[in-house]
Amino acid sequence: MKKILIVIAVLAVLALAGYVVSPFFYTSSLKDAFLAGDSNKLADLIDFPALRDSLKEEVATILSQQAKESSDSNQSALASLTAFVGPTFLNKAVDMYCTPDAIAGFVKKSNQVQSNNHSFFKIPSASDLDWSKLKNFSFTGPTSFRIGTNHITLFARLEWFGWKVYRIDVSPDFLEEAAKTGG
Numbered sequence: 001m002k003k004i005l006i007v008i009a010v011l012a013v014l015a016l017a018g019y020v021v022s023p024f025f026y027t028s029s030l031k032d033a034f035l036a037g038d039s040n041k042l043a044d045l046i047d048f049p050a051l052r053d054s055l056k057e058e059v060a061t062i063l064s065q066q067a068k069e070s071s072d073s074n075q076s077a078l079a080s081l082t083a084f085v086g087p088t089f090l091n092k093a094v095d096m097y098c099t100p101d102a103i104a105g106f107v108k109k110s111n112q113v114q115s116n117n118h119s120f121f122k123i124p125s126a127s128d129l130d131w132s133k134l135k136n137f138s139f140t141g142p143t144s145f146r147i148g149t150n151h152i153t154l155f156a157r158l159e160w161f162g163w164k165v166y167r168i169d170v171s172p173d174f175l176e177e178a179a180k181t182g183g
Contacts, residue, residue, distance in 0.1 A: 022163065023137070023139075023145045023147065023156065023163060026045070026156065026162070026163040027134070027147055027154075029041070029045060030042075030045050030046075030154075030165065033045055034103070034107065035107070036107075037103075037104040037105070037107035037108040038104060039100035039101045039103070039104035039105075040100070042100040042103060042104060043100040044162075045162075045163075045164060045165065046100070046164060046165045046166075047157075047159070047164040047165065047166040048098060048099060048100065050166035050167065051098060051165060051166060051167065051168065052094050052095060052098045054166065054167040054168065055094045055098060055168065056090075056091050056094050058169065058170070059090045059091070059094065062172065063090070134147055134148065134149060135148065135149060135150065136148050136149075136153060140155070143157055143158035144156065144157040144158065145163075148169070150171070151170065151171045151173070152168060152169070152170050152171070153168070153169045154167075154168055155167040155168070155169070
């Protein structure tokens with residue numbers, strides 16, 4: 001009986017250890033799939049419908065904040081029109097570009113452009129995605145975690161026997177800087 005309890009305790013500790021480190025293996029798989037432009041693997045690792053909804057919500061928040069700021073400063077009618085039409089346009093853009101095939105195609109095209117030294121957008125190489133830059137890891141619940149940098153945070157949840165990203169938060173400062181530099 002004592003041996004059975006020891007075996008059960010060892011198995012429980014191993015299961016807990018596997019659970020605790022599994023987000024890091026998942027994040028590594030996600031990074032590899034992204035860098036390879038593997039649309040099938042991305043589809044397995046990301047909950048795209050939930051991610052699209054999250055991005056639409058984030059864009060709506062940013063646009064409403066910009067609309068409030070422009071109304072506070074009495075900007076032109078064009079700014080008001082953009083605030084009104086912008087969400088519809090951006091929602092369609094999110095639907096069109098936030099897919100496994102679109103992301104994989106973008107990565108592959110970007111890699112081809114970079115290999116021809118006509119870099120337009122820089123997709124990070126494996127050496128650019130440094131684990132030391134990842135911060136803010138925490139379990140946000142028994143079946144969810146977050147991990148990210150100072151600018152981008154990925155939120156994943158456990159679905160069946162694997163993790164899936166369902167939300168990405170991007171800091172407004174990062175978005176503003178990207179808009180100023182053109183990517």
